[in-house]
Amino acid sequence: MSTKFRIVRTLAVLAGSSLALAACGGGTDNAQSGTEGGSLSYWSMWKEGEPQQKVIAEAIKDFEAETGATVKVQWQGRSNVQKLVPALNTNNVPDIVDGPYAKLAPVVGDTGQALPLNDAYSAEVDGKKVSELIPAKYIEVSNIKDADGKPWMLPYSLSSDGFWYDAAKNPDLESTPPGSWDDFIAVLDKYKSEGKVPLAADGDISGYSSMWFTTALVRSKGTGAFAKVAEDKTGAAWDAPEVLAAAKKVEQIAQGNYLIQGYNASKWPAQQQAWATGSAELLLNGSWIPTETSTYADPAFKFASFPFPPMAGQPDSVRADFVGWAVPKKAKNPKLAQELATFMLGKKYQDAYGTDAKVLPVRQDAATAPEMASVKKALDNAEEVYLQNDGVTSPGYVEKILWPINDELFLGKIKAEEFVAKMKAAQIGYWKDNG
Numbered sequence: 001m002s003t004k005f006r007i008v009r010t011l012a013v014l015a016g017s018s019l020a021l022a023a024c025g026g027g028t029d030n031a032q033s034g035t036e037g038g039s040l041s042y043w044s045m046w047k048e049g050e051p052q053q054k055v056i057a058e059a060i061k062d063f064e065a066e067t068g069a070t071v072k073v074q075w076q077g078r079s080n081v082q083k084l085v086p087a088l089n090t091n092n093v094p095d096i097v098d099g100p101y102a103k104l105a106p107v108v109g110d111t112g113q114a115l116p117l118n119d120a121y122s123a124e125v126d127g128k129k130v131s132e133l134i135p136a137k138y139i140e141v142s143n144i145k146d147a148d149g150k151p152w153m154l155p156y157s158l159s160s161d162g163f164w165y166d167a168a169k170n171p172d173l174e175s176t177p178p179g180s181w182d183d184f185i186a187v188l189d190k191y192k193s194e195g196k197v198p199l200a201a202d203g204d205i206s207g208y209s210s211m212w213f214t215t216a217l218v219r220s221k222g223t224g225a226f227a228k229v230a231e232d233k234t235g236a237a238w239d240a241p242e243v244l245a246a247a248k249k250v251e252q253i254a255q256g257n258y259l260i261q262g263y264n265a266s267k268w269p270a271q272q273q274a275w276a277t278g279s280a281e282l283l284l285n286g287s288w289i290p291t292e293t294s295t296y297a298d299p300a301f302k303f304a305s306f307p308f309p310p311m312a313g314q315p316d317s318v319r320a321d322f323v324g325w326a327v328p329k330k331a332k333n334p335k336l337a338q339e340l341a342t343f344m345l346g347k348k349y350q351d352a353y354g355t356d357a358k359v360l361p362v363r364q365d366a367a368t369a370p371e372m373a374s375v376k377k378a379l380d381n382a383e384e385v386y387l388q389n390d391g392v393t394s395p396g397y398v399e400k401i402l403w404p405i406n407d408e409l410f411l412g413k414i415k416a417e418e419f420v421a422k423m424k425a426a427q428i429g430y431w432k433d434n435g
Helices: 053-067 076-085 101-109 171-175 183-191 206-221 225-230 241-255 272-276 289-293 333-344 347-355 370-381 397-410 416-434
Strands: 037-046 068-075 094-101 152-157 161-166 282-285 303-306 317-318 321-327 384-386
Touching: 037 053, 037 076, 037 333, 053 068, 053 225, 053 333, 053 347, 076 101, 094 101, 094 317, 094 333, 094 347, 101 321, 152 333, 152 347, 206 225, 206 282, 206 397, 241 397, 241 416, 272 282, 272 384, 272 397, 282 289, 289 303, 289 370, 303 321, 303 370, 397 416
Parallel strands: 037 068, 037 094, 317 384
Antiparallel strands: 094 321, 152 321, 161 282, 161 303
């Protein structure tokens, strides 16, 4: 399958499928139903001691007790998918690996290196089908199907983003979040008039900075808007007025004295910590922020967020990114691997993701922590969801093209017109080199 950009809308087929083998060993004949014994290897993106790792470790322990199988797990951390790349050319391949969609797609999903997970999707978890567990709008947003239209990834959690704030100090934002870009700017101007710093940002994290432009464009033209621009080999898509308008919004923030002083020369996580201690009012960032900053915040701090302001004429949309499991084609025990993956989608473990790890479980019926209440509400109410970078996964594009040039814009070094011109030229060169 091509590794080029994907305007990813094709998961709808999953809504009619079932997610997973029964938590207690049930499933289809092809799913190694009721298998006892056996062993498999698991390369995880989590490190020992992390909240997500603890949930998975508990699930593995229960799985081994119920099935008699042995799971040889390596807690490799965020480099696990990177380590998988050279391993795919050897016989030292794990039976199952987890990671974010954006990392797994270019390595195993788009390259045909992942096993179709039909067995997992045709089974049940807790007696329910996938369509009963996961909202269809999540399923529709990400392309986890291979060239034959078969799913290669099984999601277990998701992340989102928004403007985070202390609802204890800003109850008005909780009751009436900004309904437009102009309303949002009015909020920032009000903070300035009160002598407050409106926004914090760790300017050295390019992925955070790029949220501003890509989200502004998606919110103004709909899901897939940035992906369409980015896949244009001629670069002409960068000439569209809505592209410049989105860049102008970023310029307005960068040049408008809204950001915390020193954001453009700081080192992560200095500015998100400054936000958590009250040095700025708002922070555009991911749903992991409560976990990352809670130790710095006042005990009375009430974590809440609102989505990037909507644009007129567009459906209400919110970002949703999957983390999930994939099974390499060279896996030695793929059936047992699928059984493990679906076992770990049991509500007991999904609830633990939400309440103990304080992340967003993929199951709609799973419990969540109070810190996640606002972002979960935004996701539940959204008409559409979109992926980080609007689903663009073409190798090197985001890291080598978008991030460096966007950094110049967000750090106030260039203005919107120059940003657009630079992106257009760089994109033409990228596609010339990458076909």
